[in-house]
Structure formats: structure tokens, C-alpha cells
Amino acid sequence: MTTFETIDYLKFGSEKQKVAFHTINELGVMEDLLDFDPILCGTIPLGIDVDGSDLDIIMKVTDYKLFETKVKQLYGMEEEFRVKQTSIRGVPVMKANFLYHTFEFELFGHPQDVKKQNAYLHMVIENAILKKHPEIKKEIIKLKELGYKTEPAFCKVLGLTGDPFETLIAYGKHKEIIN
Structure with missing residues (x-):
């Protein structure tokens, strides 16, 4: 990693x-x-x-x-x-x-x-997701080119709902990416 x-x-x-x-x-x-x-x-x-x-x-x-x-x-x-x-x-x-x-x-x-800090935690979580699912990288970039912020783009691709900034942290804890 x-x-x-x-x-x-x-x-x-x-x-x-x-x-x-x-x-x-x-x-x-x-x-x-x-x-x-x-x-x-x-x-x-x-x-x-x-x-x-x-x-x-x-x-x-x-x-x-x-x-x-x-x-x-x-x-x-x-x-x-x-x-x-x-x-x-x-x-x-x-x-x-x-x-x-x-x-x-x-x-x-x-x-x-x-x-x-959330910026660091989000990056660590997103990095782990991209390592596990490299096939979503192009879709994330495409959403970003359409104007999505990074966390909402990840949540959309992963099918996660709620506040994307909080949801991504919860996802990272659930998947034991972060403590």
C-alpha cells in the first residue's frame, strides 16, 4: 500500500x-x-x-x-x-x-x-478502494470531469447514499480500512 x-x-x-x-x-x-x-x-x-x-x-x-x-x-x-x-x-x-x-x-x-483529518482519511480509503477495484478508476475520473467532487463520485460508483464525506468515513471503518 x-x-x-x-x-x-x-x-x-x-x-x-x-x-x-x-x-x-x-x-x-x-x-x-x-x-x-x-x-x-x-x-x-x-x-x-x-x-x-x-x-x-x-x-x-x-x-x-x-x-x-x-x-x-x-x-x-x-x-x-x-x-x-x-x-x-x-x-x-x-x-x-x-x-x-x-x-x-x-x-x-x-x-x-x-x-x-478527513482529507487524509478519505484519501486512504479511496486508495484502498482503487487498489481493490481498479476497474472503477475510469468511472471516477469521468464523474470528476462532469463536475463531481471526489467523495460524491466514489459514493455514486459504490452505490453509497447519504452525506458523501461522512458515508465514505463510515465505509472505511466498516471495511476496516481505517480505525
Whole structure:
């Protein structure tokens, strides 16, 4: 099974994954933000990306002011840089977005450990599903090209109902993919 703790697996992936690997390393984001335990999540690591898919890097952030200052200092000069604090399911989070070369980056700060954040759990579950059922990859990509978000696309293909973000977590626990 793929380990997502580093981005080394990207070196051996698709052309887009290889370019992502080099772009992330050139920018130095994983090293620059090491104190926040960064992990690349989303569709590019899974090889189910579509045109416009971004590089989502999740982190554990408890000091939003420190995080905001650091990302502004490091990436504030990048094209279309923006940072905002918001709330997801009642939890304060911070997002920084910018363009670097051919990719949009989203740096996502949440107070929870990265391996307990939904983005990470969803990716681990989706990876396990794709390993077990590689035949659904094309269907997932097709749905994404039609505008589906990743979790709803997986739920549709698997015939799962309810809130796709919660349902996928429940599926992962039921199938013992996650605890």
C-alpha cells in the first residue's frame, strides 16, 4: 500500500505526478512547513486528477497567526496568493491558495493531527478502494470531469447514499480500512 507520509511515490507515477513531485520540491513547501506535519492529499496522489486539480497539502495548525505569517512570508509573492480563516463543521481552519508553475496549491491548516483529518482519511480509503477495484478508476475520473467532487463520485460508483464525506468515513471503518 502507498505510504503518503512523503511525496516520494510521485516520482514513479504518471507524468502529472512526476511534474507535481518536482514542482513541490522546487517550491520547497514540504520542508518549509515541516513544523506543521504537511501531507499531500487529494486526487493527484491517487492518479484520479482532472484538468485543474490542485495540490492540497494538509497540516496540523493550532496557531493560526503564526501559520498565516509564515505562509505570507514564504508564498505571499506567488500569483493569486490569498489566505483566509474559516470554519468547517464548527472547527476553525485556515487556507492559503496560490499558483506556482502549472499548479494551484492549497495549504490547509486544521488543529487536528493530519492523519485524523478527513482529507487524509478519505484519501486512504479511496486508495484502498482503487487498489481493490481498479476497474472503477475510469468511472471516477469521468464523474470528476462532469463536475463531481471526489467523495460524491466514489459514493455514486459504490452505490453509497447519504452525506458523501461522512458515508465514505463510515465505509472505511466498516471495511476496516481505517480505525
